[in-house]
Amino acid sequence: MATDADLLELHEHVAAVSSGRRSAEEGVRLVLDRIERLDRTLRCYHEVFAAEALAAGREIDRRVRSGEKVGPLAGACVAVKDNLATRLGRTTCSSRMLEHWRSPYEATCVERLVAADAIVIGKTNLDEFAMGSSGEHCAWGVIRNPWDPRRVPGGSSAGSAAAVAAGLCHVALGSDTGGSIRQPAAFCGCVGLKPSYGRVSRWGLVAFGSSLDQVGPIARSVRDASLVLEVIAGEDRRDATSARMPVERLGGSLEEPVEGLRVGLPREYLSEANDPAVNAAVRRAAEALEAAGATIVAVDLPLTEVGISTYYVIAPAEASSNLARFDGIRYGHRAAPVAGEDLAELYARSRGEGFGDEVKRRIMIGTYVLSSGYYDAYYRRALQVRRLIAEEFDRAFERCDVLLGPTAPTPAFPIGAQQDPLSMYLCDVYTVNADIAGICGISIPAGTTAVDGAALPLAVQLQAPAFAEGLLLRASRMLEQVMGTVGLAPAR
Numbered sequence: 001m002a003t004d005a006d007l008l009e010l011h012e013h014v015a016a017v018s019s020g021r022r023s024a025e026e027g028v029r030l031v032l033d034r035i036e037r038l039d040r041t042l043r044c045y046h047e048v049f050a051a052e053a054l055a056a057g058r059e060i061d062r063r064v065r066s067g068e069k070v071g072p073l074a075g076a077c078v079a080v081k082d083n084l085a086t087r088l089g090r091t092t093c094s095s096r097m098l099e100h101w102r103s104p105y106e107a108t109c110v111e112r113l114v115a116a117d118a119i120v121i122g123k124t125n126l127d128e129f130a131m132g133s134s135g136e137h138c139a140w141g142v143i144r145n146p147w148d149p150r151r152v153p154g155g156s157s158a159g160s161a162a163a164v165a166a167g168l169c170h171v172a173l174g175s176d177t178g179g180s181i182r183q184p185a186a187f188c189g190c191v192g193l194k195p196s197y198g199r200v201s202r203w204g205l206v207a208f209g210s211s212l213d214q215v216g217p218i219a220r221s222v223r224d225a226s227l228v229l230e231v232i233a234g235e236d237r238r239d240a241t242s243a244r245m246p247v248e249r250l251g252g253s254l255e256e257p258v259e260g261l262r263v264g265l266p267r268e269y270l271s272e273a274n275d276p277a278v279n280a281a282v283r284r285a286a287e288a289l290e291a292a293g294a295t296i297v298a299v300d301l302p303l304t305e306v307g308i309s310t311y312y313v314i315a316p317a318e319a320s321s322n323l324a325r326f327d328g329i330r331y332g333h334r335a336a337p338v339a340g341e342d343l344a345e346l347y348a349r350s351r352g353e354g355f356g357d358e359v360k361r362r363i364m365i366g367t368y369v370l371s372s373g374y375y376d377a378y379y380r381r382a383l384q385v386r387r388l389i390a391e392e393f394d395r396a397f398e399r400c401d402v403l404l405g406p407t408a409p410t411p412a413f414p415i416g417a418q419q420d421p422l423s424m425y426l427c428d429v430y431t432v433n434a435d436i437a438g439i440c441g442i443s444i445p446a447g448t449t450a451v452d453g454a455a456l457p458l459a460v461q462l463q464a465p466a467f468a469e470g471l472l473l474r475a476s477r478m479l480e481q482v483m484g485t486v487g488l489a490p491a492r
């Protein structure tokens with residue numbers, strides 16, 4: 001009988017399964033047991049594919065026994081954010097609007113994972129349509145932080161991050177439009193990688209802000225995140241924005257420290273408004289990197305503070321257009337017909353019933369900033385600032401290889417503590433600009449802090465130029481080696 005201690009990191013599990021030292025089926029069973037025990041409280045999963053996952057595990061075991069070659073993720077149990085289309089189960093975006101929707105096709109990233117012999121264990125809950133930073137805006141209820149169930153796991157990839165932290169999978173997929181991979185990874189003590197825009201195909205990702213959205217891994221170590229990225233990255237003919245750039249295979253070089261690494265530490269990132277424990281973690285990370293041979297460079301990123309206002313014009317503008325397809329006729333929840341009602345009224349009632357408040361708020365903001373008379377003042381201006389933000393990063397990266405800072409201004413906050421949408425939006429102050437500029441960023445655990453009798457994870461973020469994931473991951477591994485991981489959340 002397997003015990004909790006048998007829940008290995010992804011790379012160890014895959015190595016053990018491929019060499020026949022461990023059974024993939026037993027690995028699935030262990031994960032399913034933990035889900036059974038812990039997910040009633042945490043609510044990471046919307047749907048779990050127990051029978052299919054066990055069968056997939058058995059098939060991998062059979063192939064290993066008969067000496068067939070298995071893929072680079074053989075036996076890895078992957079949790080998939082429920083805004084990614086899967087053939088198995090439903091794809092709901094945690095919205096009533098798509099409560100019963102079954103996708104006729106599978107997202108490219110999921111297809112590639114399965115082709116690498118990973119096992120899809122289930123679909124994880126999110127803030128509806130990936131709009132949110134707390135996991136509280138999910139049509140199926142609030143998702144909880146496994147480190148302290150009174151607190152939020154962050155969002156919008158709430159279920160994915162909480163599932164990784166609680167050991168309810170080996171690794172998870174999330175999506176990041178303004179921070180939705182990195183911020184929940186930070187709150188849950190995981191590694192969360194947002195690849196450069198175009199690095200991973202968006203085919204099968206339900207669109208939120210199409211010029212910002214990226215899929216990426218949430219994992220328990222840098223090595224695991226790197227393994228998953230290698231499998232899901234790369235050109236896809238079905239997504240015209242996916243990049244032609246070859247995918248760097250890091251392999252053993254992940255462990256090699258980056259010679260002469262220059263780490264930029266922007267003044268603006270150590271704001272007084274941050275929780276002091278967060279700033280202390282960033283300083284500790286800077287010292288640790290310096291001790292490992294890196295040079296710390298002071299840089300200025302004055303446009304950090306306009307990121308949120310720019311993002312909250314561009315993302316809702318794109319969302320208002322992307323979500324127009326959910327009208328109850330082409331897609332989504334349809335309100336019960338009322339005699340004498342015309343089509344516009346049926347659309348309005350269906351959308352009114354199907355979407356939650358935060359989604360409606362975004363659609364209204366987006367429609368407003370795109371409307372004639374306001375387009376120039378808001379949308380066009382936001383696009384201009386977007387260019388300036390990208391140029392500011394370019395200038396910073398002339399002086400350093402990676403940027404170090406916080407992922408989020410605070411550790412995980414209590415459920416219900418952020419009632420004001422604006423204060424919730426400010427959670428993403430350090431993450432949105434990477435999406436706006438299309439560069440890559442990663443959140444890495446940086447120890448824990450004791451709050452209200454619980455140990456809460458702290459995190460730091462590294463950012464690197466577009467398509468410099470190789471460098472980013474090697475620098476991240478250096479940091480992880482000196483800071484250590486925080487391990488699984490205490491099981492309750």
Ligand code: GLN
Nearest residue numbers: 130131132177178179180
């Ligand atoms: N929290 C941000 C928002 O609510 C980012 C979401 C995301 O990255 N998907 O829009």
